[in-house]
Amino acid sequence: METYSSKIVQAAVEEFSRLPGIGKKTALRLVLHLLKQDSESVSRFSETLQQLHLEVVYCRECQNISDRPLCEICSSPRRDPSIVCIVEDIRDVIAIENTGQYNGLYHVLGGIISPIDGIGPDDLNIPQLESRLHNKNTVKEVILALSTTMEGETTNFYLFRKLIPFNLKISVIARGIAIGDELEYADEVTLGRSIINRTAYEATTIK
Amino acid sequence: METYSSKIVQAAVEEFSRLPGIGKKTALRLVLHLLKQDSESVSRFSETLQQLHLEVVYCRECQNISDRPLCEICSSPRRDPSIVCIVEDIRDVIAIENTGQYNGLYHVLGGIISPIDGIGPDDLNIPQLESRLHNKNTVKEVILALSTTMEGETTNFYLFRKLIPFNLKISVIARGIAIGDELEYADEVTLGRSIINRTAYEATTIK
Numbered sequence: 001m002e003t004y005s006s007k008i009v010q011a012a013v014e015e016f017s018r019l020p021g022i023g024k025k026t027a028l029r030l031v032l033h034l035l036k037q038d039s040e041s042v043s044r045f046s047e048t049l050q051q052l053h054l055e056v057v058y059c060r061e062c063q064n065i066s067d068r069p070l071c072e073i074c075s076s077p078r079r080d081p082s083i084v085c086i087v088e089d090i091r092d093v094i095a096i097e098n099t100g101q102y103n104g105l106y107h108v109l110g111g112i113i114s115p116i117d118g119i120g121p122d123d124l125n126i127p128q129l130e131s132r133l134h135n136k137n138t139v140k141e142v143i144l145a146l147s148t149t150m151e152g153e154t155t156n157f158y159l160f161r162k163l164i165p166f167n168l169k170i171s172v173i174a175r176g177i178a179i180g181d182e183l184e185y186a187d188e189v190t191l192g193r194s195i196i197n198r199t200a201y202e203a204t205t206i207k
Numbered sequence: 208m209e210t211y212s213s214k215i216v217q218a219a220v221e222e223f224s225r226l227p228g229i230g231k232k233t234a235l236r237l238v239l240h241l242l243k244q245d246s247e248s249v250s251r252f253s254e255t256l257q258q259l260h261l262e263v264v265y266c267r268e269c270q271n272i273s274d275r276p277l278c279e280i281c282s283s284p285r286r287d288p289s290i291v292c293i294v295e296d297i298r299d300v301i302a303i304e305n306t307g308q309y310n311g312l313y314h315v316l317g318g319i320i321s322p323i324d325g326i327g328p329d330d331l332n333i334p335q336l337e338s339r340l341h342n343k344n345t346v347k348e349v350i351l352a353l354s355t356t357m358e359g360e361t362t363n364f365y366l367f368r369k370l371i372p373f374n375l376k377i378s379v380i381a382r383g384i385a386i387g388d389e390l391e392y393a394d395e396v397t398l399g400r401s402i403i404n405r406t407a408y409e410a411t412t413i414k
Contacts, residue, residue: 004272004297004301005266005271005272005273005278005279005280005297005300006263006272006273006274007274008255008258008259008262008263008274009259009263009272009297011255011258012255012256012258012259015251015252015255015256018248019237019240019241020236020237020240021233021236022237026228028297028298028301029227029228030226030227030229031259032296032297032298033226033227034226034256034259035259035260035263035272039260039261041225042256042257042259042260043257043260044222045222045256046253046254046256046257047253048215048218048219048222049219049222049241049249049252049253049256050249050250050253051215051218051219052215052216052219052238052241052242052249053242053246053249053250054246055215056213056215056216056242059212064212065211065212065213065216065242066212066213067213067214067215071212072212073212089239090211090212090216090235090239091235091239093212094211094235
């Protein structure tokens with residue numbers, strides 16, 4: 001237990017060091033930084049944190065983090081409602097949006113099946129996906145866009161079985177050699193898959 | 208510019224990424240972590256930040272961060288008021304307190320002279336030190352405990368000249384080989400100093 005000359009600084013250090021990946025030393029550095037800022041910017045920081053819990057909700061359709069009951073993507077008339085891309089969390093939505101290559105809707109699972117972390121199918125937004133597919137028959141295709149890890153594959157398989165009764169096209173993001181990678185360093189499984197799932201050569205494939 | 212599905216999440220990510228050493232990805236990870244916490248703990252975090260600017264002051268004697276006008280160390284009757292140890296910031300006070308080897312008072316400069324960062328003597332709590340030594344003639348010794356960098360040595364020399372008129376004992380923390388270090392890897396300057404400033408051997412020197 002370190003002794004700080006201020007109980008408030010100590011409390012602030014403890015709050016920061018509860019965040020993932022932030023230790024006591026980093027926390028103190030952040031608190032000392034905030035002490036040097038003007039009080040308005042610290043107030044704004046404090047209010048933003050307060051708002052996080054008061055105003056952020058989950059979109060009733062896709063379960064993504066949102067400021068309103070139906071998120072911007074789900075309520076946009078420019079998105080194609082016939083495709084739903086299933087992702088783990090908001091970070092994946094951001095990553096896919098940044099590619100500019102996808103114009104459909106999303107469904108955020110809120111995690112993936114991981115027995116080692118105690119996360120089972122019941123902890124994920126799978127019932128919401130099922131009732132969404134039941135109620136809207138606009139959906140024609142579901143894209144499984146989870147991590148290509150053991151946990152991701154397990155979740156893909158679980159979802160695949162759950163989705164069969166809906167009679168949809170079920171696809172999975174392409175696995176293969178990452179663009180810019182050298183073939184000799186690729187692992188065997190990825191390289192094998194990339195040969196099995198080879199696509200017709202087009203001069204415009206890599207942009 | 209990344210697109211977030213929530214303006215509040217985006218604002219919170221921007222606040223966190225203004226902190227030193229925290230990028231956008233880490234900021235988002237911290238915000239998503241806070242969203243998963245119960246709202247009480249997020250409120251407590253938010254209130255603690257608010258308090259930082261409202262209640263944290265600088266001790267009128269030693270200029271250390273404190274919750275009251277005269278800090279715990281300066282107001283303690285168990286501390287020796289005849290010795291003042293000059294340090295750069297609160298982190299050094301914490302580090303020295305943790306050794307359990309020092310029972311005097313402190314004076315926190317709030318930085319060290321560093322022309323490259325635009326910090327001159329006028330930006331430091333040196334006038335407060337001088338008026339403190341003027342008003343209290345209990346002080347008999349000043350220990351310079353700054354970093355052993357170029358900036359620290361410059362500040363030491365500046366302070367030494369400022370302190371001459373007060374007719375005090377002026378000492379500086381011992382420089383030498385760190386405990387546990389191998390001699391062959393020590394730099395020449397440190398090794399040279401450690402020979403010049405050699406001390407009488409006592410079996411209890413290293414505890």
